[in-house]
Amino acid sequence: MTPEYNPETAYLANMNVASTKNLAASQPSILIADSLPGLRLYASTIVRKVSTSLGQIYEAADGQSAIDLALKYSPELIIMDVAMPGVNGIKAATQIWSVNPSAKILFWTQYHREVYIRDLGRIVPDQAIHGYVLKNHADDTLIHAITSVWLQDNPYIDPQVRAASKPNRAGGGLTDREFETLQDLALGLSERAISSRRHISIRGVQCRAAALYSKLRTKRDVFANEASGTELFNPRGRMLFEAVKRGLIEPDSLMAWEGELEAWVNKEFGLD
Numbered sequence: 001m002t003p004e005y006n007p008e009t010a011y012l013a014n015m016n017v018a019s020t021k022n023l024a025a026s027q028p029s030i031l032i033a034d035s036l037p038g039l040r041l042y043a044s045t046i047v048r049k050v051s052t053s054l055g056q057i058y059e060a061a062d063g064q065s066a067i068d069l070a071l072k073y074s075p076e077l078i079i080m081d082v083a084m085p086g087v088n089g090i091k092a093a094t095q096i097w098s099v100n101p102s103a104k105i106l107f108w109t110q111y112h113r114e115v116y117i118r119d120l121g122r123i124v125p126d127q128a129i130h131g132y133v134l135k136n137h138a139d140d141t142l143i144h145a146i147t148s149v150w151l152q153d154n155p156y157i158d159p160q161v162r163a164a165s166k167p168n169r170a171g172g173g174l175t176d177r178e179f180e181t182l183q184d185l186a187l188g189l190s191e192r193a194i195s196s197r198r199h200i201s202i203r204g205v206q207c208r209a210a211a212l213y214s215k216l217r218t219k220r221d222v223f224a225n226e227a228s229g230t231e232l233f234n235p236r237g238r239m240l241f242e243a244v245k246r247g248l249i250e251p252d253s254l255m256a257w258e259g260e261l262e263a264w265v266n267k268e269f270g271l272d
Contacts, residue, residue, distance in 0.1 A: 027055030028076040033066035033092065034108070035084050039135070043079050043108065046139060050146050063087025070096045070103065077150040082109040082116055088252050090116065094123045101125035106149045107132045108142070112161045115253050118179060131156035174215060174248070181208040183257045186240055186249050197264055209236075216242040 028051065032043045040059050048054060058073060060066035062085045070078055070092075078096070082089040093105050105128070107120070112134055124130055133145040133156065141158075148156040174182065184194045194205045216239045224232050243249045265271060 027053055029056040029058065029073055030054065031058045031060065031066065031069055031073070031075040031078045033060040033063070033078065033084065033089065034081040035061050037061075039081075043142075046142050047077075047079070047146060049139075050143055050150070061085075063089060063092035066092045067095050071099055074100065074103075076104065077146065078103060078105045079108050079146070080105050082107055082111050083252075090119050090123065090252075091256065093120075097123065097125050097128060102127050102129075104129045104149050106130065106145055106156070108135060108145075109133075110135045112158065115248050115250050117161060118176075119253055119256070129153050129155060132161050133158045134160055174212070178208055178211055178215070179248070181205065182212055182243060182248065185209065185212070185236060186243070186254060187257055187261050189261075196268070197261075213239050216246075218242060 030044075030047050032040050032047070034040050034043065040061075044057050044059075047057065056073075058069045058075060060069050064087045066078070066080060066084075066089075067087065069075075078093075080089045080093060084092070087095075089107060089109070093107075096103050096105070102125070107130070109116075109132075117132070120130075120132065129149055131145050131149040133142060137158075145156045145158075148154040180198065181194065184197065189197070191202050191205045191209070194200075195202045198205070213235050217235075221233055221238060240249070
């Protein structure tokens with residue numbers, strides 16, 4: 001038997017549905033991008049501890065999905081792993097910030113190598129509140145990082161990450177110009193090509209390269225050369241080996257540098 005239609009009851013029901021939808025729309029949303037389901041679940045649990053009034057939590061298992069969800073829903077915070085299949089976290093953040101430069105992104109990763117910190121420093125918009133926290137910490141550290149970036153509008157950089165980027169590490173820290181030259185050498189550019197690309201003299205390139213050799217040369221290599229009475233190692237090859245070993249050169253970053261180089265070559269020499 002069909003119940004009798006009651007206009008007042010129907011009106012109240014519609015109002016309740018609308019109220020529920022409005023409440024959901026007013027609640028903040030979060031995007032968690034990580035290739036491991038268990039870590040996405042863990043991060044979701046931590047986020048719920050930070051805010052009990054949280055709305056939708058979106059999940060992405062790779063960088064491209066993170067980009068798509070971020071641009072579609074504009075979440076209040078994005079928790080992003082750096083190393084993900086396909087598009088990595090740095091590239092995903094670059095695309096997200098190109099559309100929404102004020103997006104809040106907290107990089108949550110196991111990596112604290114200098115190359116990632118330098119790459120991140122190159123892409124963060126001035127108005128973006130961001131953070132970088134390592135996965136090896138207890139819950140309290142992740143809670144603090146999320147609170148700082150999301151609720152307090154304060155950047156958060158993990159103490160271990162700050163230590164990794166200080167210039168007093170063994171071998172000395174590289175300046176931005178030296179790191180730029182390291183990229184060019186890793187890509188196989190000649191001194192003349194680096195001079196043209198960076199708009200400095202060949203002598204300037206040689207000075208930067210010499211500084212790199214000095215900072216990345218190990219004592220063992222020096223002793224081996226002295227003991228043998230000859231140059232056992234090719235300076236550039238050995239420098240690049242040491243840079244890879246120290247995490248200054250990573251495959252993902254190297255491919256990104258190659259893309260930038262290809263764009264420069266095409267523009268400079270009309271190869272488009």
